[in-house]
Amino acid sequence: MADEDEGAGGSENTAQDEATAEDFERVVSRVHDRIDPDAEERATLEQVAAALANRAADAATDRCPEADVLRVGSTARDTWISGDRDIDVFVRFPTDLDRETLEEYGLEVGHATLPEGHEEYAEHPYVKGEFDGFDVDVVPCFRVDDATKIRSAVDRTPFHTQYLEARLDDELASEVRLTKGFLKGIGVYGSNLRTRGFSGYLTELLVCEYGGFRPFLEAAADWQPPVHLDPEDHGRATFDDPLVVIDPTDPERNVAAVLSSDNVARLQHYARDVLADPRAELFDPDAWEPDPLSTADLRDHLEHRETTPIALRFPAPDLVDDQLYPQLRKSLAGIRSGLEDRDFDVLRAATFAGDDAVVFVELAVAQRPAVERHDGPPIHVRAHAEGFFEAYVDDPDAYGPFVDGDRYVVEREREFTTAREFLESDRLFDVGLGAHVETALEDGYELLVGEELTALLASEALAVELARYFDPRP
Incomplete structure (x- = not known):
């Protein structure tokens, strides 16, 4: 009878697992319908991005014939979510240019590309603005041969694009969009220092590493931090972070360095949650927005x-x-x-x-009460004990010193x-x-x-x- 009961339970669990898998796929399909850009949206973005790249290239080569322009970020890798309106244009200058001239040219190119734009500052200044309804960054960088030889942090970004373009096919790009939608939905997407979450690049690397959205969730649900991933087996640097993903283009860098332990734990919680009870609200950040407290x-x-x-x-x-x-x-x-x-x-x-x-x-x-206990040193530690005793023996506001166990103690007036x-x-x-x-x-x-x-x-x-x-x- 025991064997029969176990067999029946196993069949029931299998049926539940299949039902959950079907539910998961139904939810995923609904989410894809919402987050995948349609043909019209893609065409609009490509038209705008091409116009921006041409503007930037013309302005850059007028100043430095060896300059070139590269689109980077999610819109360049087809991992952007419908409604995202960000285009990143990188203007690369040769390394024999000095930094001051790069910054000067970079701002001039930025303003020529975005006449209504304004200057912002990361590691060096760049121009940010709006063009045909899109938020655009025009960022200058050096065109270095190797990501380990960067002269500023942004020099690394083109290598990220090249690395992922070689690994992301249409199916994986779709899985990245789904993963980003989930991370946004549960509030852990964004590598800014307010969120301290998953960056776009980190998300793309994780999807590539695990082979898709669901495999990533299944792995994350069982993570035992610290978790160490090294996509290119560099095997050199060590980091003290809850999640370590060695940058494939720079073995001295942890892509997940900004990620907080809170957000690793949140991912684990909701990975288990969505696998056990798939529902579309977990992909919708608006579903989590509370009404103002009355x-x-x-x-x-x-x-x-x-x-x-x-x-x-x-x-x-x-x-x-x-x-x-x-x-x-x-x-x-x-x-x-x-x-x-x-x-x-x-x-x-x-x-x-x-x-x-x-x-x-x-x-x-x-x-708290008006007095507080203050333990002194053990009496056998003569020099310290005598110093403590002398400090308080004539204090009219202190109770003691007295002996409690092997040490002097006073009860003194509390400051607050x-x-x-x-x-x-x-x-x-x-x-x-x-x-x-x-x-x-x-x-x-x-x-x-x-x-x-x-x-x-x-x-x-x-x-x-x-x-x-x-x-x-x-």
Whole structure:
């Protein structure tokens, strides 16, 4: 009978697996219908991209006859999703050109290509703008022979395009689009320092490595970080990251270096989720967008949780996200550490920004007694023990020193008995803060405690962030 039961169970599991596979394919088909560009959209993009490339080539060769133009990125590799409006044009100059001249020519070519464009700065300046409804970057770089000999980070990008063009056929390109749609849907796509997610290049390499979207999900569901992938078996560099994908064009670089451990874990969670319960909403970022938190809902959360939430609100420094968010995270870590060092236990913390920036900490303990215990050294460590004793023996505000076990102990007056006192004091500036955040706080900030947080709800962006905070998901 036992064998029969096992056989029946196995048949049932097989049927369930087949049903899930069919469901998976039905969902995938629906998602493809939404994310795959149609013939008209492709034709429009190719027409615009060709016009841009011709403009850039004419302007570049007028200044340097040996210059050339290369399209890079997802639209060059047919891995772009319908609705994406980004075109990247790289203008390559010979390596005998000095960097100053490259930057000068690069900006001139950029402005000739995009007359209404504006200058932005990565490792060196480039021109960004709009052309026929597309967002366009015109980026100068050196035409080096080998990606290991780059003179700036952008010099590596053309090698990425060449490497993937040789490996991505139509089927794999389609699988990349599907993977990007999924990563966008679950909120982990984008290598900017706000998201710290999967870049387009990393996504393409992973799909090539595993041979498709589903094989990638099945592998990711079982990852045991740190995970190390080396597509070209370079086998040289080592990295301390949760996911390591050695750049096929540069063995000293981890393509996944910016990827956070949180986002690796999120991928694993949702990979298991979509394989077990396939549904199209996991590919739709709009399905995850909460309504702004209402005043009534905020008060309900505060009453139910019985914690002490505190927000420091200040005008967001005028920085791009890649500069702002690392500074906000550093400041959050410093403030959290400063609170915990003073025994104000932090339950959870977050930081977010709209026109204003907010460092938000939710405290399990926000008030402490007037005295705190301070352990001294063991008494047998004579020099340190005697120094400790002398420091406190005549302190009228200290209880002790007395002996507890093998060491001196005092109970001394606590500097701050409430978290608010600490956060309103100059001691806030002793913690590790981002430079621009520190300057903004020095100019003035608003401290909101408990129900005072309702003031944040006047900003829709902050109300949405608070809705995410109080309804956390993987």
